[in-house]
Amino acid sequence: MDKTGVLIVDDSVLMRSIITSLFEQDDRFYIVGVATNGFECLERIVELQPDLVIMDVEMPEMDGLDALQYIVHYHPMPVVMLSSYTSEGSEQTFKALQIGAVDFFHKDRLFEGNPHMVDDFLLRCKVAARSRMPVLMDVKVTNKNTTINVLKETLTYCLKIEEQLRIAQEELWKTIRQQGGMVVKFKQIKGEFVHTMCEGELLRRFGLVPDMVFGKSLIDFFSEDIAEHHEEHYAKAWSGEEFVLYETNMRGAVYFTILRPIQVDGMVSEVIGVTIDITEQSKAAESLDFLVRHDSLTGLPNRNYLTDLLKKLTAPGAGKPFALFFLNLDNFKILNETLSHELGSYLLEIVARRLKSLARGVHTLARVGGDEFVYLLPNCTPQQVAEMAIAILETIRHPIQIQGHNLKITASMGISRYPEDASDPEALVKYADFATDIAKENGRDQFHFYTAALHERLDQRLKIEKHLRKALERNEFELFFQAIVDTRTDRIVGMESLIRWNSPDLGRVPPNQFIPIAEETNLILDIGEWVLWEACRWNKTWQKQGLPPVTVTVNLSSRQFYDHKLKETIVRILEISGLTKDSLEIEITESMTMDVGRAISTLKELKQLGLQIAMDDFGTGYSSLAYLKEFPIDKLKIDQSFVKGIETNPINASIVNTIISMARNMRMKVIAEGVETEEAQRILKEYDCHYMQGYYFSRPLCGEEAAQLMSIRNID
Structure with a gap:
């Protein structure tokens, strides 16, 4: 009996281990290899030539759906997709099957401890692997029982796909109803786009009913500019473009439409579309965009904002030099615990205000972590960079009065320069962060420039990081x-x-x-x-x-x-x-x-x-x-620092004895x-x-x- 070679693609070590153990229980399968993301999957397919791919949807770098697109177009083979059993998972089911997945399985079911679920999973994988064969009628099977079994398995598989599609359609209609949307179908007749179907709550909002729309074009109901806007996208869908997505602003509302052509014998016979009202989401998105790109505590730009800005500043042709200051408060974690987190947050707000007072015009200040700030100083000389670094440290160093506490806050800071030190945004931040660590090692409350002399230490660190990613x-x-x-x-x-x-x-x-x-x-x-x-x-x-x-x-x-x-x-x-x-x-x-x-x-x-x-x-x-x-x-x-030397160090012995007595009193x-x-x-x-x-x-x-x-x- 020919065994089926399986490639497992999942970013979770545990999931890969579980799926591997399932297939190892069935002698009809063997594992040819594993991959942790879509890119690795494509490499393994070329290298290992598996018979079947089992792939998760959500993965870093390239997710499962993107990888599936490549497989379908460039390396056709059966793919079974896995995802969580959620509403999002149902949407992913529909999309994966549309792209070309042979089957879809909710991996949560593999944890239920139900042997029937495992048997069902393995059966569906076996049937999926057979989809690589020619059409069933073209396969010469001499054994009657084998033929019957194959037919049973194929029929079971088809029924499961039909059920999954039914669920996906129900989810789609549920979403359309919840969003107050509508579904349309249209054809091009004598150069005009004519509606053959239109249903949904949104239609009634426009004062229309389905019978009024049937056989009519857009110009019959909307102004010329709105009709032209829609017909421009209708034409794209009619030309065969797979997905046409666009927004329409009309009567103070925002609508989102997606069009998909229906083809028969390679020709577009009709186009189906869904339109929903996204006015509230659009307003929320504007607020969300600010929240996503700004720190909620200080109102400063956050890491997302900084990353986008650095990409623009270092893009080809941008060309203007700048210095990047990476600042980290000294002993903030201890202060945060001592003062309480509320006062710790207040302390961060005070530091942010002090740093803002130094910013001028095109200077950029961002909070990128708990007590981490980044300051960008454009078009500056080395002397100006040093002067700004001194000014930042002095500004932070001023005592702060909080609930009767007279606190002296200090910071350590690392500095990298564009383009002298690096031209890559990630490297600039990493170099400045590394220089901050050196400033801390040297006694804190100071700044340190990133230099080539530090590169060997950083290079070793980067080597460890690179190999660490593959070690598991x-x-x-x-x-x-x-x-x-x-x-x-x-x-x-x-x-x-x-x-x-x-x-x-x-x-x-x-x-x-x-x-x-x-x-x-x-x-x-x-x-x-x-x-x-x-x-x-x-x-x-x-x-x-x-x-x-x-x-x-x-x-x-x-x-x-x-x-x-x-x-x-x-x-x-x-x-x-x-x-x-x-x-x-x-x-x-x-x-x-x-x-x-x-x-x-x-x-x-x-x-x-x-x-x-x-x-x-x-x-x-x-x-x-x-x-x-x-x-x-x-x-x-x-801690062993107290235990070592306990024989000769009376202080250590006393500390150890005290901890033991205290723990005993606390029933530990x-x-x-x-x-x-x-x-x-x-x-x-x-x-x-x-x-x-x-x-x-x-x-x-x-x-x-x-x-x-x-x-x-x-x-x-």
Whole structure:
């Protein structure tokens, strides 16, 4: 039996893994490769020649619908599209089938745990793959049963497509009714566009009924200029243009029309169109455009505005030099937590007003992040740039009085210049941002120019970012585990997950080098999801091997912690891996709880799932004890900077003992990390610390080695 080669295209690592596992259960299929976006999909099709493509709709760089257009026109082959089960998904269904998808499946159904849904999905994929064959009547099938089965499958497929089209049509009519729109059909007869059908609420708004419009042209109802406006677009549709979209301003309202020709034997026989009233949306769009391009707190242009402006200023022929100042407030996160977020916002408004006072005419000031501002200074000499930098720092440095607090605010600033340093907008911002980091490293409250001397450091950073984007796809990451030992029983009760990256091009890259870059580029969400999945998978594997149960700990990044899909992701991974909720522990850092309200809300959600929660690096962040008692925390991890040297440093010993006593009073357990000597272990036992972790017990181990350690150490 010939197997069907499948190419899986989805930007989610987890979805690719799930779909792969589904096909691996069916010996009629095999996976030829995967892709993360439309561009990669087209490359893989040329390279791998799959029999069937399974592709998500929503993806970065090139989405599934755009990729489908290319496949249909340049590499015809069966494509099954996937999307979420939403109203938007229904619209995508209709559009994908119009473009040329063989079938469409809502991937949410694959998570329902219903084996019939999986069987249905695989059956539809099998039928879809057959669409590559010639017409059924042209296929010589000698086996009667095979012929009957193929006919059954084809009929089932056709009925499903018919049902999907029916749903899509219902959604379309529902939208038209909600928008107070109308549907029209017209033909060209003797040089005139004559309506053959017109229905909908909008028609009645014009004082017309369907019978009055039938057989009539536009000039019979509208002024000459309006009629000509419509007929100009009618002509485009009649000439065969696939989609004609246009707006009409009439009687104080704004209408949107889309026309689509209906062809028979390659000739346009009729045109169908939909018109809806978008007056309110048009007004809202104007307000929305301002909101999208301006910061709601300060009223300054935001990153979107700045990006568009930089593209214009650096376009060929623009030619005028300028300097870009990237400014970051020093220690703002600490101040924000200390003062409350409301006063922190007020502080940002004061800084914005001070910076505005320096702006003149064509100078541009934008707020591009929490406490990040960008200032553009055009047509300036190096001396003028330096003078402006000094003026900015001095303006910010003036003391600010807030609710009895006399605050001295400072900033660090990096400067890049166009065109000397770069001609690309993204590079200009990146170089200035990097120079800001250097200013912070050098002591803060100063500015630093980007120079060629910094390029080597930036180049290494860019190399890491470039290879990091492919590391997950190339399976370059590995999860290691470090044992957590119960102080009283000396048994392993937990394993902390630690990611490692061994790049074929860069060698071993330390986590402290690539994790910050992953945070900045949002790659941390995919990497974090992979870590969660691998940790749960390994723990379930250990359980199946009959090892004593342990809790696996996963460190969340700040972006993961505040990601609105975090709870959904954890639930999904636990369901797929089969791991129980009490076998997973989530670890956050103290500094991640500075947004106290959101932190409490997120932690309570995770706690309601039945997860264990630990706070890492306790004693190094900014949490106050008043807030700490509000957090649903099960364990505190004492930072290893306090634990190391506990044998000889009485201050460290006192700090550790105090934290353990405090945690016990708050009914929290304590983990001491960084335990490296027998004497440190003895002292921590004396302090009645609950758990310990460090090289004294074990170095970080791969999954197989961790299993061996548990099998030896946890023997009764």
